[in-house]
Amino acid sequence: MSDIRAEIAQQTQPAEAGFGDYVLLLKPRVMSLVVFTALVGLLVAPGALHPVEALAAIVFIALGAGAAGALNMWWDADIDRQMRRTARRPVPAGLVAPGEALALGLGLSLISVAMLGLAANWLAAGLLAFTIFFYAVVYTMWLKRATPQNIVIGGAAGAFPPMIGWVVATGHVGIEAVLMFALIFMWTPPHFWALALFMNDDYTRARVPMLTVTHGRRVTRAHVIVYTLALVPVALGAGLTSIGGPVYLAVALALNAVFVAGALRLWRRDEAQAEADRYRAEKRFFTFSLLYLFGHFAAFLAEATPWAAAFRAQFTFWGL
Amino acid sequence: MALARDHELHRRRLGRNLGVGLTLVAFIALVFGLTIAKISGGGMIQAFDHTYRPALDPAVNRNLGVNPGRGE
Structure with a gap:
């Protein structure tokens, strides 16, 4: 046995993801846009909300968006691998196993929806659940590979965050x-x-x-x-x-x-x-x-x- | 040759464990803060506290024509 480190490095490096790789799975750049638009929706709405409640709501909306991103990366790993823009994503790069991405996506979906319901109201939580479903199932699994109108209809998923922010503050649309x-x-x-x-x-x-x-x-x-x-x-x-x-x-x-x-x-x-x-x-x-x-x-x-x-x-x- | 403690693998795992730990601490802090905020506001929280409160008595409210569920 000459050098066990080299051997282990060869065996484990591709499968050992760092914390940052899991963060990348949540599409942080998309998440930042979601946070911004949801925050604006919440702040421009009439009625006052406790700052901690507002912060919690924004965190859980962002977490829901991240969950949808992880589910998208799980399903789209095959096409992400073929595109220059997406080939370095954690799943196609072999850093995160597809099953892990699926588990993270499903787990965060449940946590974010349940916590938004408890922190704000159940209409906002329902809208967040629908947004995750729309992005992960309607857009990612169906429209994206089926029609050139994919991003026209799928765009609805990205449009919901300010509406959810508004509903968090007011309780209605x-x-x-x-x-x-x-x-x-x-x-x-x-x-x-x-x-x-x-x-x-x-x-x-x-x-x-x-x-x-x-x-x-x-x-x-x-x-x-x-x-x-x-x-x-x-x-x-x-x-x-x-x-x-x-x-x-x-x-x-x-x-x-x-x-x-x-x-x-x-x-x-x-x-x-x-x-x-x-x-x-x-x-x-x-x-x-x-x-x-x-x-x-x-x-x-x-x-x-x-x-x-x-x-x-x-x-x-x-x-x- | 023994596996060195400062192997890249260990650093990566340490980073991951720290990340998960800090995320959990942040989550606990957020839920704690949220609980305090909800209790301070007191909006939706109204419990029976072993003390007779006429405002929660349906018979009293019926006589006054008030629906306690609506907080009137």
Whole structure:
């Protein structure tokens, strides 16, 4: 026996995951977006909530989103292995066994839903349970591999967090919660189709029927502009409800103008132009789409501050 | 050759155990804080405490036309 360490290292290293690998299984980047939008939904809602209750609710919503991410990674390990963007995820990389991902996903789903029900209310917990089911079963197991409309319908899963945040604070679903849901729902297709435009090889290799794979990039560009235009009234409409106001409307106008201009640019470009600059405009549109969503929810939050209320009072004073 | 205690495998396991431990401590702290917050608020918590409380007596409430379940 020459060196047992080398032998053990060879045998065990691929199967020995660190704590960070389990954290990666919960898709922390998606989780951060979920935390932010759910927190905004909770803070802009009428009614006060104890800070600890609010913190607990946000933690359990984030945990639910993480559980859905783990279930997604368990089911999609085969296609993740074939895509450059996802090949390093813990399951395809061989760091976490698929069974472990499944167990973690199911365990965290149960804990997060039960704890949200106890911490906040059972309507919020029910919505969280439906969100996990929708993402893991409807989107991941069914739509993703079945139709180019996968991210259009599947986008609903990502749209629920602000609605859940609202329900945590109020106990019911209001028009404002529906509009925040609609904002993310309508934003999802142009966001993911922009990604698919410059990551099409990945989706083709993995045989995921993204619109770029089934109908080509030309059709996808047309879809991006249509959905971006359809997003505008939703974004501005939210500004006319109790969670909106002049600050939100100003931000929304500016962000939508830039977003529509970006979509128009994508629509006018052909593949030769895109190949020539390595999909620069598509990548910029994708990056801006993140800022677009963040900007709208930050503006909702700004409208909920006392300064925005004082600003609104000036408009009332001048009879506007 | 004995397996050295500072093998990479041990460090990884230590990190994992610490991570799980800290997560559990954070979870316990959160549930404890939540319990305190719920009790301090007292909103939904209303128990019989071996003392006669007219507000919880259905007969008294019926005479007053009040539904105690709704907290009126």
